[in-house]
Amino acid sequence: MAPTQKTRKQRSALQDVVTREYTINLHKRVHDLGFKKKAPKAVKSVTEFAQKTMGVKDVRISPGLNQALWARGVRSPPRRVRVRLERKRNDDEGAKEKLYVVASVVEGVTSFKGLETVVVEGDE
Numbered sequence: 568m569a570p571t572q573k574t575r576k577q578r579s580a581l582q583d584v585v586t587r588e589y590t591i592n593l594h595k596r597v598h599d600l601g602f603k604k605k606a607p608k609a610v611k612s613v614t615e616f617a618q619k620t621m622g623v624k625d626v627r628i629s630p631g632l633n634q635a636l637w638a639r640g641v642r643s644p645p646r647r648v649r650v651r652l653e654r655k656r657n658d659d660e661g662a663k664e665k666l667y668v669v670a671s672v673v674e675g676v677t678s679f680k681g682l683e684t685v686v687v688e689g690d691e
Contacts, residue, residue: 591650592650594646606642636648
């Protein structure tokens with residue numbers, strides 16, 4: 568009997584524009600680092616998370632999110648952060664990718680208990 572070939576469907580990032588809110592546990596991503604490297608690693612971790620979840624290489628961190636990650640200095644970034652990831656179309660002429668992601672912080676989150684991933688409908 569010939570081995571069956573499994574066809575694996577590629578997850579297409581071209582599901583176009585979508586906005587989702589995630590809670591990212593930064594503590595597990597930056598522990599065990601020297602304290603001068605924690606906040607830069609937190610920024611890189613948010614970028615890696617966005618690339619993995621949204622399927623797009625071009626990730627742009629908003630100034631508000633960057634400020635929230637660096638608010639307590641280089642040695643103690645927040646343990647968790649609530650992030651809104653918006654996948655948008657890239658309208659530039661010489662763009663390598665058709666889509667990009669804008670990562671921004673969700674303001675007003677006091678407790679992360681019970682929060683789940685949320686698909687945001689429309690502009691809020």
